[in-house]
Amino acid sequence: xxxxxxxxxxxxxxxxxxxxxxxxxxxxxxxxxxxxxxxxxxxxxxxxxxxxxxxxxxxxxxxxxxxxxxxxxxxxxxxxxxxxxxxxxxxxxxxxxxxxxxxxxxxxxxxxxxxxxxxxxxxxxxxxxxxxxxxxxxxxxxxxxxxxxxxxxxxxxxxxxxxxxxxxxxxxxxxxxxxxxxxxxxxxxxxxxxxxxxxxxxxxxxxxxxxxxxxxxxxxxxxxxxxxxxxxxxxxxxxxxxxxxxxxxxxxxxxxxxxxxxxxxxxxxxxxxxxxxxxxxxxxxxxxxxxxxxxxxxxxxxxxxx
Ligand code: GLU
Numbered sequence: 001x002x003x004x005x006x007x008x009x010x011x012x013x014x015x016x017x018x019x020x021x022x023x024x025x026x027x028x029x030x031x032x033x034x035x036x037x038x039x040x041x042x043x044x045x046x047x048x049x050x051x052x053x054x055x056x057x058x059x060x061x062x063x064x065x066x067x068x069x070x071x072x073x074x075x076x077x078x079x080x081x082x083x084x085x086x087x088x089x090x091x092x093x094x095x096x097x098x099x100x101x102x103x104x105x106x107x108x109x110x111x112x113x114x115x116x117x118x119x120x121x122x123x124x125x126x127x128x129x130x131x132x133x134x135x136x137x138x139x140x141x142x143x144x145x146x147x148x149x150x151x152x153x154x155x156x157x158x159x160x161x162x163x164x165x166x167x168x169x170x171x172x173x174x175x176x177x178x179x180x181x182x183x184x185x186x187x188x189x190x191x192x193x194x195x196x197x198x199x200x201x202x203x204x205x206x207x208x209x210x211x212x213x214x215x216x217x218x219x220x221x222x223x224x225x226x227x228x229x230x231x232x233x234x235x236x237x238x239x240x241x242x243x244x245x246x247x248x249x250x251x252x253x254x255x256x257x258x259x260x261x262x263x264x265x266x267x268x269x270x271x272x273x274x275x276x277x278x279x280x281x282x283x284x285x286x287x288x289x290x291x292x293x294x295x296x297x298x299x300x301x302x303x304x305x306x
Pocket of ligand 1 (some may be wrong): 061
């Protein structure tokens with residue numbers, strides 16, 4: 001495993017000039033696309049890492065997994081099903097058209113509209129504590145108390161969120177979100193969740209919990225139920241890699257979630273979790289180098305769940 005991971009890392013380094021850092025959130029344009037990291041837990045709980053594993057970056061859309069876990073724990077299932085679909089992602093992660101085609105119901109919880117709707121459900125229950133709940137959950141799952149919000153990224157997201165507000169307004173106008181919902185407050189909780197700083201070790205650790213059906217083998221604690229783990233891995237497989245999910249399923253074959261900050265978190269069903277980081281993105285919004293590293297590992301280890 002150690003050698004496979006190191007070979008994958010070397011392979012990834014060949015592509016650091018291929019991806020483009022996200023620029024639609026101005027603060028993300030400052031990220032360094034030569035920073036590369038990979039971390040993994042295997043089935044027997046051994047941990048491996050290579051590269052800039054302490055480098056912090058914004059979790060971005062990987063936070064949608066944690067928001068969804070929290071929703072499944074805290075909100076009645078029927079209410080979630082009514083508000084958010086569990087369909088595969090076909091169009092870009094922030095597509096207004098996709099939402100419109102669904103009559104204002106987000107396709108799944110791992111695209112922007114779906115995560116905004118999930119945040120709105122949490123807001124109904126937790127009000128202004130919503131972001132703190134998500135942050136606590138990220139810290140708890142990663143067992144990392146040093147995870148904090150990056151205020152600069154948050155402010156940058158906030159001031160450039162025209163498309164996200166379009167999604168928000170469309171959901172209200174189609175009746176999928178209540179007119180009484182305080183849009184700015186829910187949006188702030190969503191932007192903050194995206195702007196939390198993690199490293200690749202944190203993502204590997206969260207992936208490892210998902211890959212063990214919600215049980216954290218390292219701390220010996222059950223973090224969430226097996227049923228929640230199964231549901232979350234399912235939407236990751238279908239919607240976690242933006243409109244590249246089908247190709248990713250064939251090439252790599254693991255439930256995964258990526259974020260425009262450059263992180264990718266994967267979780268098999270059998271206790272294998274690999275996380276990667278490199279902020280240069282491909283046309284879908286996935287880390288270019290991250291995909292290359294995962295591809296290299298998949299070829300050697302044949303860990304596809306399909
Ligand atoms: N904060 C980003 C947004 O709302 C998240 C996108 C992503 O990582 O896919 O656009």
